[in-house]
Structures are given as C-alpha cells and as structure tokens.
Amino acid sequence: MDWHQLMIITTAPDNVPIVIMLFLMPFYTWYGLKQSFANDRLIEKLEADPELAKTHHRKTQPWVKGWDSTVHVWPYLxxxxxxxxxIVTLILVVWSIFLDAPLEEPANPNLTMNPSKAPWYFLGLQEMLVYFDPWIAGVVLPGIILGGLMAIPYIDVNPRGNGYYTYKQRKFSIWMFFIGFLVLWLVLIVVGTFIRGPGWMWFWPGETWDHHRIVHELNRNLHEFFGIKDSEVLKAAGFGATVVGAYFAVGGFACDRLFRKFAPEMVKKQNVAQYATTIALTVMMFGLPIKMLLRLGFTVKYVMVTPWFNI
Amino acid sequence: MAETPTKPKFKLPSVAELKEGQIWKSIFRHKLDETPRNRSLAVLSNVFLHLHPAKINRDAVRYNYTWGMGGITFYLFLVLTITGVLLMFYYHPSKGQAYRDIMYIMHDVPFGNFTRNMHRWAAHSMIITTWLHMFRVFLTGSYKPPREFNWNIGVLLLLFTMLLSFTGYLLPDDQLGFWAVTVGTNMARATPVLGSEGPFGPQMGITAFNDVRFALLGGSIVDANALLRAYIWHCVAIPIIASVLMIVHFWRIRKDGAISGPAPVMIEQDLSGPVAKKA
Incomplete structure (x- = not known):
C-alpha cells in the first residue's frame, strides 16, 4: 500500500473539490432522501385518512393555525x-489562504504531461474515451447528456412530486437520475481522478504509479470473437451494425416490457414521442456500463467497425 | 451703535435630522421603522432586491428545502466576476507574457496570489454548487410544469459554467492548462461531419484547417490564437451569454413565485376525486 501515492492524488490542490464532493454528495443524497421519506410517511397517513387530508396543511414542516403562510423577504430571507x-466568503478566504492554486511549468508542446488529465469535472468524459472513440465520448455523449437533461421535464409526465421531496411517488425518475448522475457520472469522475495513472492505466488506490508499466493490449474487436477478420471490412461492418441494431432493438423491447410492468401509468400517459425518447435515452444510458463491462471484463475493443467510424 | 445680527453657528445635524434632509430622502424613499409596509418597500423599491417578491412562502426560508445552492452559485459568480476583473488588470493574453503575468500576480501583486487562489477555488466551488442545485431541483421535482423551460435554461447555464471553467484553465499558459485544453479540443477534432478526424468529416472536405477544432483554437495547434480566444470567451463572451441566461432564469423563478418553497404534498385522492382543500 503506497500511502504516499494516494496522498499525492488526494491532496493535489485541483483534486480537493472532488474530495469534497465525495463527502457532499452522500450527505445531500441522504439529506434529500430523508425529507422524501418523511413526506412519503405523511402522504401515506393522509391517504389512509381522507378527512384529515382535507384539513391538513400537507407539509412536514410545523404549522399552527393562525400562522401566516408567508413571511417578509426583508428580513427573513x-x-x-x-x-x-x-459563510461562503469565509470558506473561500480560508481556502485561498491555505491552499495555492496550482501552476505548472510553462506550456511546452514538446513535453507531454503523463497522465494528462482534464479538470476533475471533465474526467468523466475523459474516462469515457477508454470505452468509446472521441466522436462518441467527446461529442455525441455529452450532447446526449445535455439533450437528455433538457428532455426530462417533457418526458416526465408524472404529476406528483411537483415541488416537494418524495421517493414513493417518483420511484422511476429518481432511480434513473441516481443511476445516471450518482452512479455513472460521479463514479466515472472518481475513477478518472483516483484510479487512472500514467498512460491512463488502471492503478488501484494506494498502488504506486509505474511510469514504465507496459500492458499488452489484448483487446479485440467483437467480430474477431466470432471468427470474422478485420480485413473482411464489409462482413465486419455488417456484423457490427447487426449487433448494435440488435442492442437497440432488444434493449428497447426490454425497456418496453419493464416500463409496462413497473411504470404502467407512465406508459399510459406518455405520447409516442415521449415514450420513444424515454426508451432511447434509457437504452443509450445503459449502453455505457455495458460497453465498460465488455471492455474491462471481456477485452472487447469495438463492437462495430467501419472504415469511417467505430462504436 | 446697532449690533449686527450674528450668523448662527454651524451645527452638525443629528442622524435623525439627516434622515429628514433632502439628500437622505432622495436616496431612500421609505421610512425605516419596522412596519410591514416598510419591510415590503425595502424590497420593492430596491432594484437589486426586487428580484425577490415582498413576501414568500414561510417554509421556503428553511435551509433544508433548497439547500441555498442556487443562490450560492450566483454569489460565487459574483465573487468570480470581482476577482476575475482584478486579475484582468495584470494579465496579458499573449504567449509568453501570460505565464510571466501569473508569476507576477502570484509573487508581486499585493494580494495577487490570494485573488488568484480565490478565483480558482470559487470556480471549482461553482461547479459543485451548480450540480447540487440541479440535484435538489430534480429531487423536489421542481422542473415540472410550469418550470420546464427554466430547467432548460438551467441546463444551458450548467454547460456555460463548465465552459467558463474550461476556458479559464488555459489562461495561465502552463503545462496543466495546455494539456487539458489539448485533450479537450482534440475531441472536437472527432466531431461527426465537422471534425477533420470525425466520422464522415474527411469525406465532407473537412481538414485540420477548417474544422471545429480550428474554429475553437484559431489555428491547428494550441498556441497564441487559442490563448486569445480562450481569454475572450472566458472574460467577455461567455459571461455575457451566461448573464443573459441568468436574467431569464431569475425572471422565470420570480414569475413562478420566487425562490422555491415546499409545495403541499399531493395524495392519490387528488388525482382521481375532486381536489382536496389545500391549506
């Protein structure tokens, strides 16, 4: 166990924010869920007692009859x-006094930094480069992430949970968001920050960074597993296209089955465009961990190889 | 001999008298005693405060609901603007000089190192608070009608916050920024159709000298033009775009009832039967 190596990574000034995030995210997840469960209990109580629901103020916050429902912005807000x-200023002042912003040597195009890492908040994208070509990891996936985020309000047809914490009434959307944000996005960043070393190779926390480590690349394209050679361009491309197409078809079908079973109300309320978008985003989101598994677990490089692009 | 009337001696006015004077009244248009009317006027007659309504949901001022993350994000933007302007006084966006200016800021400018540090850490913090703000908005379902469009503005602000941070990374012109931006813009080279190494880029006649990456860097390598472009994007263009989006974002928040307060919970009976009376 090389504590020194771990210390270097953890205390790099630019990595301090991600270390802070490691504490903040679990805290706020707990904090949000705690209030969600409190509201869920209240909802259950009110649903069981419709008479109470008619008079109850319907919040977990205390309420006494006669209290104003509003307060003056000046001074209360x-x-x-x-x-x-x-408080924020104080934190920034202390932080700025005790920790200097990093400054490396002057830019030198002839001296490559190894590892050459983006700022921590982009390390998720950089880590995706391991699993996908740059046009997917750097351009298409960020576009889909942003587009997907923007689509959320238009595909979430659930009228419940508008403006209050709840888990019970929004299980599906909360799970999807947790998987996308907490699991995929943040875990990729953590991997990029703490695991990846020189040559973007995998070093477990506490493992010494070995700048001379050589890894024999055993990764092969998927079609090679099935006896199709790289030189058979058309056959390989056709095979890859079939696999990718099959993934979307099977994935879409599986999503359809699961949604109908576990989110029947959503399926009923969504129109065709909303439903198709939900399925497409879900299938694409799960494409990332599946490709990661194929690459890390089964040494698969590309699923689809064409002369113009690879997936 | 008639005595000439002596001029009255000049007397300093008391604060109470000042408050009755013309100067004071021209600045503050309402009285200060604690009446509901004055409390409302304090907010309504102030251009900065009137982003707020006079009164808000009593539970909205609790920390546990909003976590204050949106407001803190905006505050960090202000901190970054102020420290950023201070740094601009000492910085030339030209190759060679830029790095020397950073050294100058760090070692010679009074409070220069402190200002630079604060700019850096506030920038990192702003990314964190933006994410937490979105996380909270998601958990409370605050993107649901009528706030769908404002969520979209928020997603764009997230993008521009990260782009602000990224363009700032190059400005010290050190190894860290240079290689981060090299890695980042190399991805732009792979843009489908518009990148010289992207799918169908070459087929469309795209080369390293007319692709997206060239437009970002003002050249085919990360050099003087890239530094200038990063500087203009970072200090002028993106702050203007982000400010416009913020104006829309805040305006929409205000129109939808100001800072979000917990709504009364809905129960299944609300969806089927007549809506129960809400407190």
Missing part, C-alpha cells in the same frame, strides 16, 4: 442570504 454569503 435576506438575513439568510446575507449569512450564506458571509
């Missing part, structure tokens, strides 16, 4: 905003 600004 502004004092909090002011306090928040002071």
């Amino acid at each position: 502004l004092k909090i905003e002011f306090l928040a600004a002071i």
